[in-house]
Every structure is written in C-alpha cells, then in structure tokens.
Amino acid sequence: MNQNALGTAFRGSFRLLYRIYRYIPVLSLIWLGVPLLLGALVVTGYSAQQRLIDLFMSSHAASAWADRIANAWPFLIIFTGTAVARCLLNALQRVLDTALRDQVSRYIQAEVHDKAAAAPLELLDQPEYYDRLHRAESVAGTDVFGVLSNLISVVRFLFELFGCLTVTALCSPLLTVMLAVVFAASFAIRLESDLVKRRLNRDLTRPGREADYLSGIMRKPETVRDMRISGSMSYLIAKWGAVMQRSLGLRMNANRREIRRGIFVSSIQIAGLCAAMAWMVLRMRAGGLSAGAFVVVFQAMRQAYGISGRMVFPVGKVYIQSAKIIDLVQFIAEIPAAGRDTRPIEQLPMKKPGPYGQIAFAKAAYRYPGHDRAVLQDIDLTLKPGETVALVGENGAGKSTLVKLLLGLYAPTSGRITWDGIDLQDMDPRSLRREMSAVFQDFVRYETTLRDNVGFGLPEEAASDDRLRAALRACRAESLERQAEGLDRRVGRLTEGGRELSGGQWQRLAISRAALRDAQLLVLDEPTSALDPQYETELYRTFRQLAAGRTVLFVSHRLGWARHADRIVVLRQGRIVEEGAHDTLMAANGEYASMFRAQAAWYQAEAAERIQYM
Numbered sequence: 001m002n003q004n005a006l007g008t009a010f011r012g013s014f015r016l017l018y019r020i021y022r023y024i025p026v027l028s029l030i031w032l033g034v035p036l037l038l039g040a041l042v043v044t045g046y047s048a049q050q051r052l053i054d055l056f057m058s059s060h061a062a063s064a065w066a067d068r069i070a071n072a073w074p075f076l077i078i079f080t081g082t083a084v085a086r087c088l089l090n091a092l093q094r095v096l097d098t099a100l101r102d103q104v105s106r107y108i109q110a111e112v113h114d115k116a117a118a119a120p121l122e123l124l125d126q127p128e129y130y131d132r133l134h135r136a137e138s139v140a141g142t143d144v145f146g147v148l149s150n151l152i153s154v155v156r157f158l159f160e161l162f163g164c165l166t167v168t169a170l171c172s173p174l175l176t177v178m179l180a181v182v183f184a185a186s187f188a189i190r191l192e193s194d195l196v197k198r199r200l201n202r203d204l205t206r207p208g209r210e211a212d213y214l215s216g217i218m219r220k221p222e223t224v225r226d227m228r229i230s231g232s233m234s235y236l237i238a239k240w241g242a243v244m245q246r247s248l249g250l251r252m253n254a255n256r257r258e259i260r261r262g263i264f265v266s267s268i269q270i271a272g273l274c275a276a277m278a279w280m281v282l283r284m285r286a287g288g289l290s291a292g293a294f295v296v297v298f299q300a301m302r303q304a305y306g307i308s309g310r311m312v313f314p315v316g317k318v319y320i321q322s323a324k325i326i327d328l329v330q331f332i333a334e335i336p337a338a339g340r341d342t343r344p345i346e347q348l349p350m351k352k353p354g355p356y357g358q359i360a361f362a363k364a365a366y367r368y369p370g371h372d373r374a375v376l377q378d379i380d381l382t383l384k385p386g387e388t389v390a391l392v393g394e395n396g397a398g399k400s401t402l403v404k405l406l407l408g409l410y411a412p413t414s415g416r417i418t419w420d421g422i423d424l425q426d427m428d429p430r431s432l433r434r435e436m437s438a439v440f441q442d443f444v445r446y447e448t449t450l451r452d453n454v455g456f457g458l459p460e461e462a463a464s465d466d467r468l469r470a471a472l473r474a475c476r477a478e479s480l481e482r483q484a485e486g487l488d489r490r491v492g493r494l495t496e497g498g499r500e501l502s503g504g505q506w507q508r509l510a511i512s513r514a515a516l517r518d519a520q521l522l523v524l525d526e527p528t529s530a531l532d533p534q535y536e537t538e539l540y541r542t543f544r545q546l547a548a549g550r551t552v553l554f555v556s557h558r559l560g561w562a563r564h565a566d567r568i569v570v571l572r573q574g575r576i577v578e579e580g581a582h583d584t585l586m587a588a589n590g591e592y593a594s595m596f597r598a599q600a601a602w603y604q605a606e607a608a609e610r611i612q613y614m
Helices: 003-023 025-057 062-118 121-125 127-140 142-171 173-203 205-217 221-230 233-285 291-310 312-334 399-406 429-434 450-455 465-474 479-484 503-516 533-546 582-588 591-612
Strands: 359-366 376-383 388-393 414-419 436-439 521-525 551-555 567-572 575-580
Touching: 003 025, 003 062, 003 142, 003 312, 025 062, 025 142, 025 291, 062 127, 062 142, 062 312, 127 205, 127 312, 142 173, 142 291, 142 312, 173 205, 173 233, 173 291, 173 312, 205 233, 233 291, 291 312, 359 399, 376 399, 376 575, 388 399, 399 521, 399 551, 429 436, 436 503, 450 465, 450 503, 465 503, 465 533, 479 503, 567 582, 567 591, 575 582, 575 591, 582 591
Parallel strands: 388 551, 388 567, 436 521, 521 551
Antiparallel strands: 359 376, 359 414, 567 575
C-alpha cells in the first residue's frame, strides 16, 4: 500500500470539499456535521444501554424494583433520545444529499467548462490535455457528488468505529487490538486491489477515447456514405471491436485478481470473529463480564466488524475515484487561462489597442510545446492601418500559426508582436479581441438557431434583428433567413425540425459572424474553401467592401486573389522569403512567381480539358 498515494487521494477530496464549502458554506457545514454527530451517538447509546441492563440485572429482590425503575429513567431517556436522534439525522442526511447533488454537480461542471473555454490554444494541440479534460469531465457530473458522499460515509464510519472500539476497550484492550488488526488487514488488502483497478482505469483512458471516437464516426452520415462507397465499414467495425476486446481482456484479469483478494479478506474477518467470540465466552464463564457489558460489547463487536466490511466499499471508491478528483482539482487549478480576467475592464491595469494602430512582428518565433523545431522563425512583418495583406505559401509553411499569433491565440516563444507600439501580451485580451474578427477554414457549425449562428460574432451585446440581417446581407446570405423561416429557426440535424444547410451555406454564416463585429483587424484564413467559384467571386467583392477602413490579412491557396492585395507576404519553412506587390514579385521571378505560374498553368490545363470533353 502506497501511503503517500492514499494521503494524496484524500487531500484531493478534501480540496474539492473546500471549494464546495466556499460555494455553499452553510449547507456544506451541516452536511459534514451530520456524520460526526452520528458517530458520537454510538458511545452514548451503548453506555446508556449497558447501564440499563446492569441496573435491572443487579438484584432480584422485588422490593428493589421501584428504586431500579426510578434510577433507570435518565438512562432510558438517553437511550431513547439517542435512537430518535439517529433516525432524524439519517433523514436529514438524505434530504441534504438530494439538495446538494444537483447544486454540486452544476457548480463543478461550470468550473470545468469555464476552464476548458479559457485554456490556451497551445494545449488544444496536445493529446495529454484531452486525456486530462476527459478524466475531469467524467467525474464532473453526478460522479463528483458520489465521491464526496463516499468520503462523508468514510468519516461517519470512522467515528462509529472509534465509538465501537472505545466500548470494547472498556472491556479489554486486547479485544480492541485484535479487532483493529483484523480491520487494518482487510482495509489494506482491499485498497491494494482498488489501486490496481485505478491504474487500469487510467491506462484505459486513451483506448476508451479511441473506441468512443470510432463508435461516433460510424454514426455520422458522411462516414456512412464514404464507407458504403468504399466497402470499408466492416473494417472500421472490426477496428473498434479490437480496441474494445483488448480493454475487456485487461478488465477481466483485474476482476479475477479482485475476487481472489476478496476471498482472502473474508477468511481473515471470519477467523477474527471466531477468535473474538471464543475469548468472550471464556470471560463470561470466568465472571469477568457483567450482563450489560457482555451485551453491549457483543453488539459493539458485531457493529465494528460490520463497519470494517461496509467501510471497505466507500474507502475503496474514494481511493479509486480520488484519482479522478485529483485530476479534476488539478485541471481546475493548474490549466492556465488564456489571458482571461473576470474583473471589469476599467479595473484592469492593462492597455487597450489604439484606433487603427500599426501591427508589427519583431523577430517573432514560435515553437509548439514538446517540439524542438520552430514553426516560425525571425518573423519581421508590419501591417499598416487600412492595408490589405495576402499571406501565401506551401502547406506547412506556418501560415495558420502566424494567424494565431496575430490574433493572440498563441504567444510567441521569442520576439514580440505589438499594436501601435504596445505588446499584445500587455493588452487587455477582451479589449483586444473586440478589435479583431476572423473567419477560419475549419469554421464551427453551431447547430442552434440562425440568430445564434450570427449573433455569436458579437457575444458582448445582444444584436438587434436589423443588425443581424445586415450582416447576412453583407455576405450575400440573406436567403438563409427566408429558407430557415426566420432567425429563430434551428439549423442542423441536432434537433427534430432543424434545417440542414450545405457546406457553403454554413460557411456563409461563419463569414456573417465576422461581418457582425465592427473590428479594426479582419483575418480571413482560407474563408472560401467550401464555396462554388461563382459565389467565391461574389464573396471576395464583399470582402473588399468589408475591408474598407480596416486592416486585413487573408490567407488563400488561390493566388489569383492575392494580386488584389496591397502587399503579398510569402512564407517558406517558417520564414518570410518574399514581400511586395504582385507586379513586383512577378518581376523578381522568385518563390511567388513560381507558385503563381504553376497554379495558372494548372487552371489553364483544367479549362482546356473541360473544353475538349464538351
């Protein structure tokens, strides 16, 4: 048994209890106080019971009955009051459990969601983060209250066990030591078995996520379509089955070991019980125990052994699930926030971006955590107010990473990025992001209402219907409102009655979200990848209108649009290799000219091929 691990497990649980106490202090104190009172009532009840039995068994003279009854009233009241108090406290415990369960679960889930939403974007590229998030979410629901209830049960059982051992100690310290040894042996063996199961559950986190992923994609319409065409659905099912079978085999082996240990624990408890009973019989024959002492010690002994058996389950559950509790507490406490501060903006000692300020990269570099090679190196780039800059380069050149640095989603590992001379890291992130708007290639499809899909672009304030419709018109997407029969119609297949949209229509909504925000900086990262050529042409005209008076950076693999930018920046292997206007770069006959001619030749060949087959 690893005592350090056991101590860490319980410390994690008590840390969570403290967080809950700060959230609901009064109810938490009552919830913790009830098991303490129940444990204390054990000694009181047994003491009153012993005095009553000894009082009535002390003499057989009929003349003494009146005196014995008169002397018995105080102990009878104590014994009865103890029984009534235990019933009331047990009922109060159930009421508190019901009252606290939903509050605690909702509070912890909100903490996890809030932390996940504020996590730095670098963590989202690390599988370890998703393992931690998965474990935190798995306990953040009703499980968290189950863990805490088990912890309260452990506290209650410990106090009851202490009361029973106190009663047996008044009879014989030897009996108390024997009971304690048997209890400790059972406790240690069962916890060792639980430790094996805990390690197994942690080891199976990633295979479990893989199985969930495979099971999930088998239900997606696009997956079913592709798999039917390729005939590979059976392969996907077999792959899922293989992952599940490996996990099942490991769990079955662990269960067999647990059963063997359980049999051994039961044997120890039975042997201890037989030895204790034999010792009690010998003491009774020798006259060493009174009738009252015999009864209460016998009952306390049975209760103690019952507690030693019943306590194994909550202690084991706390020990197993406290690993999840530790994961949960550490996730909430240790995942850093991405420049998030809940104080009012006017109270923040941070600066705000100036109107139409110049944005500059100065020797900026970025390396993903856990990687040795830098994705971007020595980036010196200036975006002037109102300028439109095109960012081009081969796949993997670092274009998307540069965009995330510009938007403050990543912090450079070296160098700095400034807005109007102020480092982005020294600015209030909320004020900064109000001046930024972006459309990404991997845009989000919010399967809620049309109003939400556009209105999420300006979550700080409730946009009016006119403003939402203006954003849709600006992106030539006003027909979506007519098709959806109003702004409050749900889109997507998540709920019954939702209207499904095409890929291009979803992307138009994403662009409308960006158009809703009156930002100084507009970033377009491959925003037309899902659109047909005709609408793409219309949309770029819309972009030119949206770009009026703004600083614009757009990334596009279609270099024909780059020629309309004020300046073109060419990235290769994380470095800027060329920079200038389209005509200047074509005359230089460098990287950009080579890419442009290659792409133009491909389009010409494709057009010629279509004409040939017409």
